[in-house]
Amino acid sequence: MEYQERPTAETSRWPLPDSGQRTVIPPAVLASVRDHPLCSGCMPHGVGFYPQASGHRMARQQPADDLLIYCVSGAGQVTYGGLSQPVEAGELLLLPAGLAHRYYANPQRPWSIYWVHLGGPEVQGYFDEIAGQHQPGIRKVRVGVHSRLAEDFQALMAAATSAQPEHLIYAANLLRSLLAYAALMRRQHQVRHATLDVARVNSYLQTAMDQRLSLDTLIAATSDLSRYHFIREYKRQTGQTPMQAFLRIKVSHACYLLDITDQSVAAIALQLGYDDPYYFSRLFKKVMRVSPQQYRQERGKN
Known part of the structure; x- marks a missing residue:
């Protein structure tokens, strides 16, 4: 199944400080590699980092792509399907395409988050692996705060800024690596906290x-x-x-x-x-x- 072109990732309009980053890959650029076997199954649409994002908030009624958010400090809140949950440092939000949601930074402790909009037929498989189970809907997963995971996001942001096909292929596989590492950290976190020395x-x-x-x-x-x-x-x-x-x-x-x-x-x-x-x-x-x-x-x- 080949990668299907989607609309441009719908990101928030939060004012980006000098230390923040927001990169959205245009659909025409994504289309240039949509048939490539190394990236057709899982492709980043946009990626960024919002540090101490005071006032950050976003609401989507019918998001066109999947979204992964990684909170590395502070806190936030996510609302979906009539439910509202806090998001703390060390937690991932897995937000699949098509499901309405809202999220925002905690006013007293605004979060710092990495995020990536993504799409492709392999994404839900990665989301299931990260969550540890197949479950429809929006999921919150604790993995802990890891410098390696943050570095993976930084590498992905650097690769995604180029419109060259070879850079996008590289970015797609960096994304796969990031998702697989997140799944590994979830399992490691559960092992450390489920057993007793x-x-x-x-x-x-x-x-x-x-x-x-x-x-x-x-x-x-x-x-x-x-x-x-x-x-x-x-x-x-x-x-x-x-x-x-x-x-x-x-x-x-x-x-x-x-x-x-x-x-x-x-x-x-x-x-x-x-x-x-x-x-x-x-x-x-x-x-x-x-x-x-x-x-x-x-x-x-x-």
Whole structure:
């Protein structure tokens, strides 16, 4: 299926500062390479960068081409189909042709965005790969802020400024590379935020044996996961909850101290963050099935 000529990309009229860029490729120039096998499936129509775009806004009732927006700082808002969503740094907006939408910069924290209007029969396949699923409509995808992705946009902008056919072929394949890299970063982002480094968590627990550590403090120090996902992932990998593991670490150290020292139960409890030795003894018995005193007696320590 060859690339079909489309109308000129409909960009916003936001006043472009010196540090911004906006390039729209005329339809006649696109037509000069529309039959070329290296770019007929996915072609940029326009590309740009709007830094700290205060006052930037756009509304399209029936956009003629697809649009990809990458927010690298600040924030914005997108509205479509009666829904409104915030857009934050590190997020991509995938806006397919034909679907009405509005978007604008956050008045207090105006976004900085890279964008590319694009078209061709391969675009939706790339959009599905970036989103991780086939789903009609407008999609928002978190990939994180990556200097490499920004550099890809910069390279695409440089290539798209030339009307020479060889430069447009190069620009089309830079665009393919950019889309594939965005899909890779989405997957990497999900992997980093969907798994838990249990060794890191356990190492932190070992260093906090003298504390009455809260679960929220543990999560903040060792993971980006939510409370629910942190507990679920830790239990999936270890068979116990994080706080159960913390108690076992404390009790294991208490057993060591009971074995090699003559310290009182109260002194050992205090070292493990418990002011109340009776409360500590109950926790110890819950794990070991005997009290600290019985544990010591059974091992010949008076």
